Amino acid sequence: MKTVVIVDDREDNRALLMATLEHRDYRLVEASSGEEALKLIGKEEPDLIIADVLMPRMDGYEFVQQLRQDPRNAQTKVIFYTASYIEEESRRLAKACGVNHIIVKPTDPDTVLEIVDEALGEKSKSAAIVPTPDFEREHLHLVTDKLSEKVEELETLTHQLEQEIVERKSAEDALRASEAHLQTVVENLDEGVIVSDLKGGLVQWNRAALTIHGYTKLEEGLRSQSDLVDTFELSTLGGTRVPLEEWPLFRILRGENLRDLELRVRNIRADWERIFNYGGTLVHDGSNEPVLAIVTVSDITQRKRVEERLREQADIINHARDAIIIRHFQDDRITFWNKGAEHLYGWTANEALGKPSWELLYADANERDAPLKVLLSTGEFHGELKQVTKGARDIVVDCRATLIRDPAGEPRSLLLINTDITEQKKLEMQLLRAQRLESIGTLAGGVAHDLNNVLGPILMGAESLRCNRTGEHAAAMISLIEESARRGSSIVKQVLTFARGVEGERVLINPRHLIDEMVEIAKRTFPKTIEVTGKYPEHPWAISGDPTQLHQVLLNLSMNARDAMGNGGSLILAAENVEVDDNFAAMMPGAKAGSYATLRVSDTGVGIPRALVEKIFEPFFTTKDPGKGTGLGLSTSLGIVKSHAGFISVSSEQGRGTTFTVFLPAVQADVAPCRKEAPPVTKGNGELVLLVDDEMNVRHVTKMTLETHNYCVLEANDGPEALAIFAQHKDSISVVLTDLIMPYIDGVALIRALKRIKPDMIFIASSGQDTEPRLVELQGLGVVNFLCKPYDTRKLLTVLESAVSKQLAPLPKK
Numbered sequence: 001m002k003t004v005v006i007v008d009d010r011e012d013n014r015a016l017l018m019a020t021l022e023h024r025d026y027r028l029v030e031a032s033s034g035e036e037a038l039k040l041i042g043k044e045e046p047d048l049i050i051a052d053v054l055m056p057r058m059d060g061y062e063f064v065q066q067l068r069q070d071p072r073n074a075q076t077k078v079i080f081y082t083a084s085y086i087e088e089e090s091r092r093l094a095k096a097c098g099v100n101h102i103i104v105k106p107t108d109p110d111t112v113l114e115i116v117d118e119a120l121g122e123k124s125k126s127a128a129i130v131p132t133p134d135f136e137r138e139h140l141h142l143v144t145d146k147l148s149e150k151v152e153e154l155e156t157l158t159h160q161l162e163q164e165i166v167e168r169k170s171a172e173d174a175l176r177a178s179e180a181h182l183q184t185v186v187e188n189l190d191e192g193v194i195v196s197d198l199k200g201g202l203v204q205w206n207r208a209a210l211t212i213h214g215y216t217k218l219e220e221g222l223r224s225q226s227d228l229v230d231t232f233e234l235s236t237l238g239g240t241r242v243p244l245e246e247w248p249l250f251r252i253l254r255g256e257n258l259r260d261l262e263l264r265v266r267n268i269r270a271d272w273e274r275i276f277n278y279g280g281t282l283v284h285d286g287s288n289e290p291v292l293a294i295v296t297v298s299d300i301t302q303r304k305r306v307e308e309r310l311r312e313q314a315d316i317i318n319h320a321r322d323a324i325i326i327r328h329f330q331d332d333r334i335t336f337w338n339k340g341a342e343h344l345y346g347w348t349a350n351e352a353l354g355k356p357s358w359e360l361l362y363a364d365a366n367e368r369d370a371p372l373k374v375l376l377s378t379g380e381f382h383g384e385l386k387q388v389t390k391g392a393r394d395i396v397v398d399c400r401a402t403l404i405r406d407p408a409g410e411p412r413s414l415l416l417i418n419t420d421i422t423e424q425k426k427l428e429m430q431l432l433r434a435q436r437l438e439s440i441g442t443l444a445g446g447v448a449h450d451l452n453n454v455l456g457p458i459l460m461g462a463e464s465l466r467c468n469r470t471g472e473h474a475a476a477m478i479s480l481i482e483e484s485a486r487r488g489s490s491i492v493k494q495v496l497t498f499a500r501g502v503e504g505e506r507v508l509i510n511p512r513h514l515i516d517e518m519v520e521i522a523k524r525t526f527p528k529t530i531e532v533t534g535k536y537p538e539h540p541w542a543i544s545g546d547p548t549q550l551h552q553v554l555l556n557l558s559m560n561a562r563d564a565m566g567n568g569g570s571l572i573l574a575a576e577n578v579e580v581d582d583n584f585a586a587m588m589p590g591a592k593a594g595s596y597a598t599l600r601v602s603d604t605g606v607g608i609p610r611a612l613v614e615k616i617f618e619p620f621f622t623t624k625d626p627g628k629g630t631g632l633g634l635s636t637s638l639g640i641v642k643s644h645a646g647f648i649s650v651s652s653e654q655g656r657g658t659t660f661t662v663f664l665p666a667v668q669a670d671v672a673p674c675r676k677e678a679p680p681v682t683k684g685n686g687e688l689v690l691l692v693d694d695e696m697n698v699r700h701v702t703k704m705t706l707e708t709h710n711y712c713v714l715e716a717n718d719g720p721e722a723l724a725i726f727a728q729h730k731d732s733i734s735v736v737l738t739d740l741i742m743p744y745i746d747g748v749a750l751i752r753a754l755k756r757i758k759p760d761m762i763f764i765a766s767s768g769q770d771t772e773p774r775l776v777e778l779q780g781l782g783v784v785n786f787l788c789k790p791y792d793t794r795k796l797l798t799v800l801e802s803a804v805s806k807q808l809a810p811l812p813k814k
Contacts, residue, residue, distance in 0.1 A: 002120055003027045003044055007037040007051040007063065008081070017050060017081070020109045021116065034058030038066060046076060048120055050103075053082035053094075064097040077119045079103060081112075192297040196249055198290060200225050212299045214270055225249045233266040237275070248278040252293045257281045262300065274301040323418040325357065329403070329411040332356040344397075344420050346390030363388045375403045375414070383645055384421070395422045431636065458485060489790045508667060509543045509550065511575035511597050512536045518554040518573055522562075529568030536575035541597040541666035549640045550599070550664075556633040557601040557660045564605025564658065574600040580663065590647045595666040600659060607654035616650070637662075682801050684711035688729065689800070691715050692722040692738040692750065693766070698789070702737070705793055711800070719745025723753060730758050735803050737787075740767040751781050762803045766791075 004026045008014045014030045021028055029044055031037035035058060037051070049067070053060035060080055067073050080094055083105040094102060101115050186193050192209030196202050201224050210216065213232075225247060234242040244250070248258055261278040280295040317324055323344040326336035337352040345352075347360055362368040364386060371381040381401040388394055397418040404413040458481050465474060465481075519534040526532065543550070554573065561571050576598045585591040608616065612623065619635040641648050645665050652658040689711050693699040696717075703713045714729060716722035719742060726733065736754060740747035751763050765778055766787040778786075785803045787796065 001025060001027050002047040003029060004048045004050065004116070005037060005040060005044065005046040006030045007032075007034065007049065007055075007060075009033060009052065009055045013052065013081075017112070020112050024113070024116075034060070034063035034066075037063060041067065041073060041076075042070075045072065048077045048079065048116065050079045050081050050116070053080050060099075061093065061097050064094075064099055068098045077101075079115065079119060081105065190298075194249075194295040194297065196225075196253070196293040196295065198253065198292065200249060200253060202227075203292070209297060212276070212297055214267055214272070231267060231269055233268060235264045235266070237262055237264060239264070248280060248297075249293060249295050252280045252282060252295060255282065258295075262304075274299055275304045276300065321419075323397070323416075323420075325416040325418070327357050327414050327416070329414055332358060334360075335413070341418075344389070344395070344418065345387075360390075361387045363394070371399065371401055375401060376411070379403045379405075384425075384643060385418075387418075395420055396425045397421060428639070458488075485790070486792075506544055506546055509545055509547055511540045511543060511599060514547070514550055514554060514599065515573050515575050517551065518558060521555070522558055522571060522573075526558075526562050526571070527568065530562060530565055531568075531570045533570070533572050534574070535572065537577055540575045541577045541595065543597050543644075543664045544667050545644050545664060546640075550644075553637045553640050553662060554599060554601065556637045557662075560633060561601055561603035561605060561658070564603055564607070569604035569657070570602075572600070572602040574602070576600065577666065578663070588647055588649060590642065591663070596646070596663040597666045599662040599664070601662075602657065602659040604657040607656055607658055608650075608652040609654060610652075613650060613652060617648075682797060683709045684800070684804070686710060686712060687734040687804050688712045688714065688732050690722060690726060690729070690733050690736045690738075692719070692736065692742070692747075694718055694739065694742045698739075702796065705796060706800075709793075709797055718742050719747075719750040719753075722750055726754055726757065730761075733761070735762045735764060735800065737764045737766060737800070740765055748777055748781070751778070751783060755781060764799060764803055 002025075004021060006014050006017050006028065007030075008017070009032055011032070014032070018028055018030065029040060029046065031040055034051075034055060037049070040046075041049070051060045051063055055063075058066075060082070064078055067076065067078070078099050079101040080099050081103045091102060101119055103112060103115055187206050189206060189208055192212045193204075193206045194202060194209050195204040205215075205218055210218065226244070229244060234247060236242065242263060248261060248263075252258055258278055258280045263276055263278065264273060265276045266273040277298045277300045278295065279297075280293065282290040283292050283294060285291050318338045318340075320338060320340050321343075323341035324336070324338040325334060325341055327334045333354055334352050334357055337347070337349040341352070342348055345360065352360060358365070358368045367386050371383065371385070374381045379402065381399065383399060385397050385399045386394065387397055398421045400417045402415045403411055404415060406412040462481065465478070515534045515536055519532055522530075522532040558571065558573065565571070578596045578598050580591060580593050580596055582593045585593045617634050617638045638648055641662055641664070646663045649661045649663070650658070651661075684706070689706055691699060691702055691706070691713050693702070694717060699715055699717075703715060706713050714725050714733070716725050722736075722738070723745075726736070736751075738747045738750055742750075745753070747765060747767070751765070754761055754763075762785075763781075763783045764785040764787060765783050766789060785799050787799055
């Protein structure tokens with residue numbers, strides 16, 4: 001077994017070679033220096049020596065030189081295993097010493113084994129030693145060069161180390177500057193910051209922390225949390241005392257991360273109490289070990305007081321009886337919905353918030369859009385709106401809306417305060433209707449006089465025609481009878497319309513129509529000693545209002561004017577376009593600057609005493625004799641005008657007369673009706689009509705008219721007779737024209753009975769009285785065609801044609 005000696009001052013290099021060669025059948029011996037190797041070789045007589053070159057005290061060259069001085073080792077193979085000295089000069093010197101092979105680190109194990117096997121396989125012969133004149137000098141020169149290289153490397157490393165020291169010092173300076181900057185920032189924070197060590201010692205307080213706790217500088221008594229116990233008491237917002245171990249710092253030292261912990265803090269010595277907001281956490285080093293604790297504190301006393309006031313105000317708003325709503329202007333979505341809104345509309349806040357207001361409150365888009373124009377121009381709106389509840393109940397609200405703008409002046413939100421006035425409006429309607437009936441009673445004498453004037457020509461004309469049907473005046477007499485009948489019909493229609501007027505419908509109105517109609521009523525019903533005149537501009541501004549209510553205002557004012565002119569006089573009803581400026585508006589209660597259409601009622605009566613002018617609009621105030629007035633006319637008129645966002649002015653001079661001027665907001669729109677020529681009267685196509693009416697004259701005239709215009713007619717005097725006839729001819733009858741007020745079976749009951757027999761039958765309802773009370777019932781039965789008595793031929797045929805064109809009943813057989 002061959003022996004291999006491994007010489008290297010580094011144990012890891014020896015272990016690597018031992019591991020590489022242990023699989024060969026070699027005996028391996030190791031030495032840590034050249035001296036130790038020479039001692040071993042004297043005993044072992046190795047076959048191969050593997051030596052490092054650069055070793056302390058004795059390098060590889062000296063080791064080989066001394067090895068070769070012993071004749072016994074002249075033929076021992078030597079391999080240099082080194083990471084240095086591989087230049088040509090080094091190789092030449094190694095060969096001169098008697099080195100057989102050189103292995104340069106690092107080398108893979110296979111190469112090492114191959115060289116070792118090759119060295120041990122060579123014939124034993126001494127290494128070729130090339131004579132060198134001065135080995136010592138060359139060896140010294142070589143070692144000196146390598147040492148110079150090492151010195152240069154050391155100098156380079158020293159320079160790099162110096163540079164690193166400079167850079168580290170700069171970094172430390174920058175760190176110190178950053179820490180100073182951070183200290184300045186922390187010192188000037190509005191939020192208090194307290195730094196503690198892990199034992200609870202208070203290392204640092206910033207200025208805000210001192211100020212918040214009532215100090216001006218860091219005192220000895222502020223060095224630990226326990227030092228503060230004699231000065232401060234902490235409690236929850238509810239008043240529960242907080243023990244020391246639950247104070248914010250000790251909770252943080254236990255590992256809690258605090259955020260928005262609100263506590264009451266009482267300074268026992270200074271006798272004040274405030275509310276602080278605490279936060280804080282542990283600070284960890286790079287090894288995730290805690291090194292200190294930070295506590296943040298803010299005085300939120302003022303903020304909590306403001307919040308409490310806001311909560312109180314919000315609670316007051318939330319429990320207000322009025323519905324208070326806030327919605328976005330752009331997308332109409334609701335952002336606030338108080339208890340009053342829940343009570344009024346039936347929607348809970350959770351149901352309403354985030355929903356568009358139009359989806360919950362409005363059945364009519366016009367009611368929603370109408371206030372927007374006013375809001376955009378003035379920023380405010382006050383008026384009545386029709387809305388709907390969750391249960392589909394129609395309500396009327398008094399709406400006060402305010403437009404809220406953002407800092408840029410753009411619309412942001414709408415604040416709505418809505419008061420339910422549905423019952424109030426019902427009472428007002430009843431009062432207005434009662435007043436209308438009272439007015440009609442007052443006018444009854446004039447109406448009777450006018451009707452007698454109408455009936456006189458009819459009676460005399462009929463007698464004249466009976467005596468002379470073909471005379472030269474017959475045609476003129478017929479025209480007179482027809483004109484008188486139309487006048488009578490118009491009078492009755494006006495009375496009925498006024499008596500049953502439907503309030504609440506706001507439409508565009510041309511003031512000239514109001515003036516013309518009131519002038520006509522006054523001329524017909526007022527004493528002939530009063531001269532009635534109407535005036536208006538060529539293009540009066542339109543009004544958005546309720547025609548019936550505005551008629552009543554004019555009637556109330558006109559009747560007061562009539563009563564003031566017991567001996568006759570002049571009554572002028574006029575419409576004017578007026579611009580109200582700020583000066584005029586300031587003198588009139590409830591007035592605002594803007595464009596107005598005015599309705600003026602002037603008389604030449606006795607006038608109103610100055611002392612009474614301020615009282616005339618008070619309810620039940622009257623100067624008339626008992627039984628001649630309720631004192632509600634002017635107060636009602638003022639209420640109507642205010643509901644139209646208008647106002648009334650009064651000027652009066654005793655003995656000269658009085659002028660009432662009604663100011664109503666103008667709407668810039670053209671409402672003048674287009675006059676159209678009446679379409680030609682259409683004839684029937686032989687359709688069969690069942691005519692039911694208990695008035696024989698009406699029935700006979702209607703039958704003759706229909707037959708003249710190519711309709712077939714079956715007559716019935718009452719409901720039972722109509723049922724019998726219908727049962728026989730139900731398949732041939734195209735339409736049923738029935739009166740509503742009849743004995744035995746009224747019109748509604750008859751329609752219901754005939755519907756059971758033939759559900760798709762078409763009906764026309766006719767009456768000379770108010771049909772409004774039964775209108776909903778008729779519509780529920782599918783009746784959509786109505787004839788108000790008295791009707792003329794054109795109206796009868798127009799309604800009949802419309803009804804017949806919608807049914808598919810077969811024509812009667814001829």
